[in-house]
Amino acid sequence: MNDKAQSQLLRWAAFFLFLQAIILTLAPAVRERTWDVEYRLSHWVGFFVWGIFMLAAHRVLCNYLPERDPYIFPAAALLSGWGLLTIWRLDENFGLKQTIWLGISFAALSLLVRFLRSLYFLKNYKYLFLGSGLLITALTLLLGANPLGIGPRLWLGIGGIYFQPSEPLKVLLVIYLSAYLADRSNIRLSSIPLLIPTLIVTGLALLLLIIQRDLGTASIFVFIFTIFLFIATGKRRILIGASVFLLAVLLLGYFFIDIIQVRVVSWLSPWDDPTGNSYQIIQSALAVANGSVLGRGLGIGSPLLVPVAISDFIFSAIAEETGLIGSLGLIATIWLILARGVVIALRAPDNFRRYLAAGISTYIGVQSLLIIGGNLRLLPLTGVTLPFVSYGGSSLLTSFIALYLLLNISSVEDDEPAPLLDAKPFKILAGIFAVGLAACALTISWWGLVRGDNLLARTDNPRRAIADRFVARGDLIDNNNQAINITSGESGSYSRTYLYPDLAPVIGYTHPVYGQAGLEAALDNYLRGLQGNPASLILWNQLIYGTPPPGLDVRLSLDLNLQQTADEFLAGHRGAVLLMNAETGEILVMASHPTYDPNQLDQEGASLSQDENSPLLNRATQGLYPVGNALFPLIAARFGAETPNTSDLLAYYEELGLFRAPLITLPVTIAAAPADLDDLRASPLQVALASAALTHQGIVPAPRVATAVNTLKMGWVALPALDQPWEAIQAQAAEEAAQSFVKQGNAYWSHVGMGRINQTAVTWLTAGTLPNWQGTPLTLAVAVEEENPSLVERVGKELFDAVLNQQ
């Protein structure tokens, strides 16, 4: 019956791992969305080693421990195989090492089961074991090393093999405490024989660890010791006392021990420092959120973004790639081991073995809870391994030795359980495990489901940039379907190419490091396929690839031919040109100089933001220039020859929209109404919008730059203007004023103005077509940061000539 149950469960575990291994093999095909890829095969070594050694251990168990508990071995085999495949997925070198360690661990388990039936020598030589454990740990103080070269030096290295003595020390401590307490039945809390040696030993162990700055192991020691005292005495006040003690340590440590302070701060308020000390925990939450319900599939997520994913953060890697379903399954499997551990303790034939089983369960349970809770920001982060799952030879071997002890104790043939004075401590122990794991399960649901979308939309989520490499972003094209920004390359190495770099301040960029700017940022949802696509398509892509669907192309109202004319004039100057359809508000030209080349962002990105010429600034919408007399034609339209007073003029400017932000898919900057008219500032966009009223029937249009999006189902769909047009002046007055600003030989009205505040001088040109013009009514605003009326006049003439002849 036992053997049958165990082999059935092992079959399920093997089936699960087999499927995971196939998914990992196929993962590159899914990521790159083609069958023509290099498949991952190396992890099958791990799978087969797991299978063979697991089967051998199973045989040995069936032969030598027929009455053992049939659940914990399959559960441990499942966890260790799952961890192994996850490690292979994260890093093949570590995968190979872990495979060797797993083979050694299974072999050690088999040998121990085969040759070591009685545990009594443990009890007899408890001081020897503990002493040697402490001694080796003490050696790491002198000879300690860290295989990675950085971080706490907790390892002993011999010939490239590293061993972490604090791992077995946990089990040695459990053995020692079991033996010590089993020798003293009916212990009272106040009894001196109980307290002095245990406190000395535990304090010594803690001292070693605090000097080594290993917070995780130190807290595990405290928990193990507390639960032992609780089980031996059955006094609930021990738990309360230990909680108070831990809180006090946390508070004291917060003020005096930097490692605790860092951990506590990044636990309580991670969002304050997302790139520094809280980087790990936020990336971990992002990974859990990315896993959502079903997970991305092994090899398809991006768990490597979380630092130390192979050991400390393996749980979040698993949560990302197997989702809520997988991580809940993992937690249930850990619960199975813990619950069986407590049952084994209750059924144990004597107190030594009872304490030992309870202590082993405590060790596995506390360590799992600490690291899972730490990964999920349920607890402060402590760098411990997840038993059976995480990378690490010492940790894996120790877990398997603990498993051997549990299996050995569970295999009681005829003996009756030892009498139990009080069942309460065991019930409470099982309750602590259950509540802790349930809290972890709820927290995964919180990050994965409730907070998931919010988290993934964070700009520091690198998964968006990764998705951009695998999914084509939509193109930006001009009004004549000429490409401006396109996606080039193949799936896996897509990149953005900017065919008209002079537009950079307007159209912006999208970059894995520098993020997004300009129209690329404003239209991101369309370009990324998250808007304009059916919700079902978006969901489907999210489900199978974990990415948005292919992006949609967006057509802009810009006209590259006219744009080029404007850019040629502005080259070498600082300023902006804005040519707009005065009726519809569509912007045909938006030039801002100086500019930069977004294709060179990799090299120049960092220096651009420091550049004193501010090339990143879109001067057409964000440049606040002194207006001066640039709006003189509009003043003439309203007030005629009169000179209006300041308050009337300010009210008029308000009607023209100079103090409100124009709604357009671009970042805009506005200035508040000034006390003194000389301080009036406005952006070229605002001036162009106001001038459009003069050109076209006194109406201020709603500006527009993105005109249509190419959807899959309905083709090109118009994008509406965001703003509403309004009437600012009477059509008749506008017409008369426009006529009075026509210069000799021109077919358009124009006005050159000057603005000056302090040292900044700006030359303006406002111009527009005339009311009798039969074509598209156009209006122009030019601003250059110098005194140069002839330049702005030439820009105006050139552009109007081009437009008027064209039509």
Add this chain to the structure above:
Amino acid sequence: MSGIVVLTLRILTALALYGFLGWVLMFLYREVQRQGNILISRRVPGISIMIRPAGQAGILRYFNQTEIMIGRDPGSDIPLQDETISARHAHLTYHHNQWWLEDLASTNGTRLNGIPITLPTVITSGDEIQCGGAALSISLSENVIIESTQRLRKKTSSKT
């Protein structure tokens, strides 16, 4: 296409994981059932005791509980009104598939087949217990044992 294949595999993986957990639950449930059956089949084999208080005619009594108290106390299972017998003199208990006789620190002691006992001692059919002046002769109903063992075998073999 590869996405759909892998999606299917991902769903299958989830099913395999929960298959594992489901089977665990099933085996745990079976274990509860089996444990229950074992405990039921371990019903106490009846014990017949011929009670002969000093100077009286014997009475044959049959018990099917796990603990039988012998003593002067009227609440005892075998009350014996005799000055040589303590209030709680001795008891018979059934555990580890055996009937055990234990003397409860009685004044005059308990003897089994004439030998005074100090430790719990296994008794069997034909044994004679002397408590003070009273004598009790034991006969275990073998039938019950055999029957219960057979029932146990049948139940466990049908499960496996």
